[in-house]
Amino acid sequence: MPSINRTEKRKKQTRQKIIRIAIDLFLRQGFQATTIDQIATEADIARKTLYNHFPVKEAIVDAYVRDQSMALAEAARQRPDQSPDIASRLLAALDTAYAWVEANPEFAGIALGYRMKNMWQGNDAKNKETGTRGLMTEILYQGQQAGEIRTDIPVKLLVLQIDMLRGSIVMDWLRDKGKFKLRKEIAQIVDLFLHGATSKKRRVKWETTQQNI
Known part of the structure; x- marks a missing residue:
């Protein structure tokens, strides 16, 4: 059970990190100009990890x-x-x-x-x-x-x-x-x-x- 809780906590933290970084990019350079690759790079995660949380x-x-x-x-x-x-x-x-x-x-x-x-x-x-x-x-x-x-x-x-x-x-x-x-x-x-x-x-x-x- 503790292991499951830690996994869920990491998922939630990663999700919040993606949102925070993506919104910052959208505000600074625009939604259309921001790419999934750029968000993943700024968040220091793999594209696959990002897609596991958000498809688009x-x-x-x-x-x-x-x-x-x-x-x-x-x-x-x-x-x-x-x-x-x-x-x-x-x-x-x-x-x-x-x-x-x-x-x-x-x-x-x-x-x-x-x-x-x-x-x-x-x-x-x-x-x-x-x-x-x-x-x-x-x-x-x-x-x-x-x-x-x-x-x-x-x-x-x-x-x-x-x-x-x-x-x-x-x-x-x-x-x-x-x-x-x-x-x-x-x-x-x-x-x-x-x-x-x-x-x-x-x-x-x-x-x-x-x-x-």
Whole structure:
């Protein structure tokens, strides 16, 4: 057992090293200009070792984005919950996530494209849970338990619906980032998801939040 644990620890360390070095190269010289051979050389590992962890460069970016998403979600869990309702909690979680997307559009676009490719190729199992998705699942489940949202629809289906909405908005924004404010549009998606398309007195309001990204 100790030997297995050491092996898994080395694998994790190698994975993190690859991600760290690759992202540094992407930032310094661009994603397209960086090659797998260069990443392997900088990480001082064989190409085969790199491929054992990541089949393509896009997979490295996706892993990095997922790590960031997990870190943001965990930070959100550690903060005292001062949100009065599910709309506020859901908006706060997504606003933090998409502040990161706004600051890192290239990486977000590469990761999203890679996930879409996996899905269309029938490899959706590679699309592991993200921190944002996990946090949304928790918030929606808590909302059901508190009687804030309907309980006759499984949380899994609710998350899928909001995933589809937010995914389409992000893809549209990535095509033309001057078309609309991403986080404001995400807030409208939260409103539409929770309250539907009918006229409501209560509306989710979006305010620009200063973020240290």
